[in-house]
Amino acid sequence: MSPFDLFPLGQPAFVHNTIDRAAHLRFHDDRLIALERSPSAHAYVVHRDSILLKRDGEAMRALLSVDEALGLGANPGTIFLGLRDGAALFGMGISQGAAEALSGRDDVAITELRGLAMQGGIPPDQLAGIAMAKSMVSWHQRHGFCANCGTRTAMREGGWKRECPNCKTEHFPRTDPVVISLVAHGDRCLLGRQQRFPSGMYSCLAGFVEAAETIEDAVCREVFEESGIRCTDVTYYMTQPWPYPSSLMIGCRAKALNEDIVVDRTELEDARWFSREEARLMLTRQHPDGLTGPHPFAIAHHLVGEWLKAG
Structure with a gap:
């Protein structure tokens, strides 16, 4: 299955949530203890930016029973994520020492989440629960x-x-709001690249919303600071939870008021305008210069894709 099948337009990772958070149960310790002890209870075990997987025949699964998680060394403090099909779901962490003790075993693995999800190693409908677990475990640790x-x-x-x-x-x-913007000027869109990006990859410009700042002002400020482009007509597209460590990506569209780019080299390695045809070739990995756009895993891909669709 291709990344475009895993994350079709409008459905980036972490947005397909099948969990009933059942927040009313958080206030009843006795009921939570009973749910945790139930044979139907399951957990996601996360370690930094990775997730604990257990082998099932030829496949690996992220959803463990609570007993399996504890038996593999997960920390006993569970975080109640909610109910899925009536069964309790928990998030758990695992210490560095316990994670290292699992190294070399054939029946388990601790694998980096982003790469695993991008390759389809975890069903997309489980990613929202894993994002909850990862964000919450990270918050407790910090x-x-x-x-x-x-x-x-x-x-x-x-x-x-x-x-x-x-x-x-x-x-x-806490959840940190981040604006990420598709800025257009006629039939061209503005994309930039950071030094840490894979070679040849460009994406939408993004940045954290500051205190007492509107989403619209944050878009205009971040785009201007990074590229020298002034924006107007900021509109909302969609949001994506982003558990690195716990952000909410707020996807927006905006129109550019000028064309001359002045790159802030402390933020970006490069920024430039791309035609619709170039952007289309980048998303489909067919650009003659080897340039690529963001992966369908990320909301930036969908911002560019929707702009192309609208054109």
Whole structure:
């Protein structure tokens, strides 16, 4: 199955969520304990940017029973993600030592999530749950102490809150908003590349929304800062959860008011205008110069694809 089949236009990774978050259950520890002990309970075990897989015959699966996860060394603190078809689903982390202890085994693997998902190694309808697990585990690992008084905090409400036993401050998971924009000027679109991108790859310009800033202002500011292009008529397209570590990509379209590009070399290696035909060849990996667009895994691919479709 090709990446275009895995992530058809308008359906990037992490957006197809089949989980009922069942938030009302987070406040009932006894019910959560019973759900975790149920034979139907399953978990995703994440380690940094990777996921723990278990072999099933010739295939590898990310969805483990809670007992399997604990038996492989996952941390006992579970995060209640919700219900899928009535069965409880949890997110779990695993320590560096426990992850290293699994190295060399034939029946398990800890594999980098992004590459695995891009190759179809995980069904797209499981990626949203994995994104939840990855984001939440990462948040707990980075926020173990109270930002108010420095005391070690405790997990509460099925993992969706941490509470300080000393000053009683409550800490909640955060999601960082990021604008990503398809900027057009007539029949051309603006794409840039960062040094860390694969060779020849260009993508939409993106950046974090700052405090007290609208999405529209963030689009105009980021595009101007990175490319010297001023924008107008910013419109919303769609969002994509992005668990690196926990962002929400806000896809937008905008029109350019000028054409002269001035690249901020601290942010981008290059930025340029591409015709519709060039952009089409880049998305389909047929550009004569070997240039490519973003993978269908990412919302940027869909922003470019929708612009081409509209033209």
